[in-house]
Amino acid sequence: MSSEGCSGCQVRERALCSTLSDGELARLNAISRQKHIERGATLMWAGDEGVVCGNVIAGMLKMTAFAADGREQIVGLLYPGDFVGRPQAGELPFSIAALTDSHLCIFPRAPFQAMLDDHIAMERMLLRRTMTALDEARHRMLLLGRGTAEEKLAGFLLEMIERSGAVPSGRAITAGEATIDLPLSRGQIADVLGLTIETVSRQMTHLRTAGIIDVPGGRLVEVRDLAALRARAMVD
Secondary structure: OOHHHHHHHOOOOOOOOOOHHHHHHHHHHHHEEEEEOOOOOEEEOOOOEEEEEEEEEEEEEEEEEEEOOOEEEEEEEEEEOOOOOOOOOOOOOOOEEEEEOOOEEEEEEEHHHHHHHHHHHHHHHHHHHHHHHHHHHHHHHHHHHHHHHHHHHHEEEEEEEHHOOOOOOOOOOOOOOEEOOOOOOHHHHHHHHHHHHHHHHHHHHHHHHOEEEEEEEEOOEEEHHHHHHHHHHHOO
């Protein structure tokens, strides 16, 4: 991507490189390359050496681990603007695969680490994001351990809506303004939330009956009352 393309990037203000000046962005651009990943394809495998990292430009990816019996567990989701991979050397703890057709801006790990060494603001932003991701993981553990099925599903849908950019975080919407195409099946949602498929389906029906969401077909979910969804998710 050219520096002009970088300045017009749809996640320019959200991505890690937002801390860079035009000149610094040109240096980063010199080591970057664009990568398209088709839905279902794996970008990185757990246990492999992390040789690249980058920004999610479009689409959504999942981070997965595998149980001793071979079952897959989704442990995190990556949205546009999120950082992928590790700039430090070492084996990757999770596999990363595309839930939807996705587009990324990829950097070789070693040159990117050199840029972090030279640009303290970008390094600090990466640290802040790492700490935020840790806080989110702890909150998710609390929700999974203590939250009701309704709170879990409402929180999941709220995260999908706000992180995917369907609406700005916390903003009120009119009925039908936000519609998302869920990239996960109900079985996958159940795995993420520690629920059964039947419970996920039942809670979706409850939210629909309450007029909070509509499910027009397939994996489409139309949010009709964002404030009510936030209340069900126990979000202040």
